[in-house]
Amino acid sequence: MSVIALLGAAELGLVFSLVALGVFLSFRVLDFPDLTVDGSFPLGAAVAATLIVAEWNPWAATGLAMVAGALAGIVTATLNVRFKILHLLASILTMIALFSVNLRVMGKPNVAIITQDTVLTPFYGLGLSDAVLRPVFVLVVVLVVVALLARFLTSEFGLAMRATGVNARMARAQGVSTDLHIYAGMALSNALVALAGALFAQTNGFADVTSGIGTIVIGLAAVIVGETVVRSRVILWMLVGCVVGSILYRIAIQLALNTDFIGLQASDLNLVTALLVAGALILPRLGNPLRAKGGTAAKGGRVAG
Structure with a gap:
């Protein structure tokens, strides 16, 4: 793999590390399975690209893209919190609606x-x-x-948000407004995803309505790989793990698709992704078979005694 290809993979990994951070917030912090990201990623790209073409300041366009992503997250949270729709179904409904919204924003499939x-x-x-x-x-x-x-997740508000994800009933018993923290967490999560979409559009020179397909899988893959590589319960290192996982994931994809003897093609991207995620999930569970046998024997000895 050439240096240019390596830098390209690292760049894409860094862009999608923002998606991984957003997914980390929803899945790991709030325990909220959120598929909205497949719509909020192209939403961020669409808003930023449309405003830039309209000669807005690029920084302002990027900021408004984040606001749009936050609103998408709030819509999902409202469907779940206010109308008691299952979180997974609520996020799917928002994701589907955002496809049409993104087309409306751009006025065409790509800009x-x-x-x-x-x-x-x-x-x-x-x-x-x-x-x-x-x-x-x-x-x-x-x-x-x-x-x-x-800094946010170690603040009083952030700790309350983490408590909401761990045990909402106990958090409410301690006086935490769990609904507020779900709204805030979902807004922040999708704002980060929309920021990733805005940067993706500006670094690649276009926004496309289909660019969000599979974003949730990429984000989850980055989080899982990061947790496998960086094993820590310290919040800062968990966030760093998301970034490292995203970069390693993209480099692994690039290496796999550029290795001639394997015979993989660009159309095999989803297969490679599935294998990488499955490997990241399976390997930590295998552990040391000798240690497992020793532990079993020791338990048996104690029971027998």
Whole structure:
């Protein structure tokens, strides 16, 4: 694999690490299976691209893309909290609706912004090549997001949100407004996913209504791989694990698709993804068979005695 391909994989991994952080919030912190991300990712790209084409400031366009993603998360939370629709079904309904919303926002299936100014434009004068500038810029954004998110999740409000995900009934007994924290968590989760979509559009030069297909799988894969590689219960390292998992996942995909003797093609991407996620889930469960046998024998001895 060439250096350019490696940098491209790292860049894409960093962009989707924001998706992984959003998925981490919904799945791991709130225990809320959320498929809205398949719609909020292209929503962020659509809003940012449409506003940039309309000659808005790229930073303002990116901020509004995050607001749009947050609203999508609030819609899902409202369906679940207010109308008692099962969380999985509520997120599917929002995801389906967002496909039409994204088409409305763009007015067509895709919008090209390759000739427009983006958030990257002011940094092109630094002397870095495009292949290096893009991943470095996204890395800085991701590091800032990780630092802010770690600070948030260790604050009083963040701890209450984590308690809501662990045991909502106990959290309510302690005076925590679990409904409020679900709303806030879902809004923040999908705002991060929409930010990823906005950056994806600006680094790749286009927004497409189908770009969100499989986003939830990519986010889950990154979270699972990250938890396998970075084993820690400290919230900062758990967030770092999401970022590392996303980068490793993208590099593994790139290596698999560029290895000639395996014979994989771009159309095999979903197969490779399924195998990687399955491997990440299975390997930690295998453990050490010798240790397992020893533990069983020891238990048997104690029972017999």
